[in-house]
Amino acid sequence: MTIRVLIVDDDPLVRGALTMMLDGAGEIVVVGEAADGAAAITAVDRHAPDVVLMDIRMPGMSGIVATQRLRARPRPPEIIVLTTFDTDDHIVRALRAGAGGFLLKDTPPDRIAAAVRTAAAGEPSLSPSVARRLMQQVATGAAGYERARATLAGLTPRERDVVLAIARGSANADIAAALGMSVTTVKAHVSHILTKLALTNRTQIALLAHDAGLV
Structure with a gap:
């Protein structure tokens, strides 16, 4: 392509x-x-x-x-x-x-x-x-931390697993292997997470996870 x-x-x-x-x-x-x-x-x-x-x-x-x-x-x-x-x-x-x-x-x-x-x-x-x-960036402060935690609260447990894996830098294939699902399912989860959180890409997901103290 x-x-x-x-x-x-x-x-x-x-x-x-x-x-x-x-x-x-x-x-x-x-x-x-x-x-x-x-x-x-x-x-x-x-x-x-x-x-x-x-x-x-x-x-x-x-x-x-x-x-x-x-x-x-x-x-x-x-x-x-x-x-x-x-x-x-x-x-x-x-x-x-x-x-x-x-x-x-x-x-x-x-x-x-x-x-x-x-x-x-x-x-x-x-x-x-x-x-x-x-x-190495420090958290965005107490207010930012609480906002990030509240934003992530609406995710399902499986979606939170995917968020955590993204924040750790894992690619879709690695996430699929670690969580026991297909790459297609991982992509679907990522798409749903982006929609739920009103974000545009995986990097913003990772930043939000770091703000929330998940990593």
Whole structure:
């Protein structure tokens, strides 16, 4: 299956380098480019990409705002934030906005291509350093903790098991093996959880589980 990619970055050299790199990565095809968040939204309408590589700091609309607006749409593209800024605030804001991945621009080309494939399959993709820092984030405070616990209270015991597995970084196949169910059933549970919690992707499920102190 061809994976359609849109590259969003205000630096034309970065866009050109990413295009050259990804266009040579098997089934990945770069279908368009954009220089800021507003142009990214227009380009998504025009090119219907499966995955968007999104910079954070750009003139006009930022990558985080663009991510939030795109992910609020029906059938949105998967979004990977690709940036030089790896502060804790940027990481959490991007993931809460709906990004399914967060990579640094010094990530090796093969890992960026692998992250695109992973995102297209609906799985989160984080640089190892970003994943470690995210797991080290302190809870959002007593109020955030209670809100997260209350939000998760409406899930069935089996759905909570799936949430916990997602928060630990397990893929669908691993969850199926651990919980004794088919991958299709796991996908159905994930879909129901996203609908119940009004979330857009697995990364937001994991963040909510961490806020609730489950992991």
